[in-house]
Amino acid sequence: MTLDIQLGAQGADIPARGSLNGKSACCDHLDTVPAAEHGPPECAQCLxxxxxxxxxxxxxxxxxxxxxxxxxxxxxxxxxxxxxxAVVVSLEPNTTWRWCYVHGRIA
Structure with a gap:
C-alpha cells in the first residue's frame, strides 16, 4: 500500500489524502492552499x-x-x-492538526 505524504506546518509527516487515522477523507480545501510561511508566533490584534x-x-x-x-x-x-x-494549522508544539472553517472539522 502506498501513502502520499506531505510535510505539515510543524515539520511532521501527515497523510496527504486521508485523516490522521485514515478513516475519513481529507478536506478538499487542502488542495487549494499553498501552505504559506507563517508570521511570528503572536496574535498582533491581541497584542x-x-x-x-x-x-x-x-x-x-x-x-x-x-x-x-x-x-x-x-x-x-x-x-x-x-x-x-478556509484552513488553519495549530502552532502549538507537537501538534499537526489543521481546521477547515468551511466544513467545521479537522482537515
Whole structure:
C-alpha cells in the first residue's frame, strides 16, 4: 500500500489524502492552499488590545497568525470571515492538526 505524504506546518509527516487515522477523507480545501510561511508566533490584534490568547493558529493560505477560537479575541475565525481563507494549522508544539472553517472539522 502506498501513502502520499506531505510535510505539515510543524515539520511532521501527515497523510496527504486521508485523516490522521485514515478513516475519513481529507478536506478538499487542502488542495487549494499553498501552505504559506507563517508570521511570528503572536496574535498582533491581541497584542494591540492587551489580550492574551489560549493558542495560536496560522492561515495556510496567507500565513496570517491569529489567536484560536477559544481565545478571547477569536481572531483566526475573524480572519476566515474576512478573507474566506478556509484552513488553519495549530502552532502549538507537537501538534499537526489543521481546521477547515468551511466544513467545521479537522482537515
Amino acid at each position: 494591540a488590545r492587551g489580550l492574551t490568547w489560549t493558542s495560536l493558529w496560522a492561515c495556510l493560505t496567507c500565513g496570517w497568525v491569529a489567536c484560536s477560537d477559544d481565545s478571547p479575541g477569536g481572531h483566526a475565525r475573524k480572519h476566515y470571515e474576512e478573507t474566506d481563507h
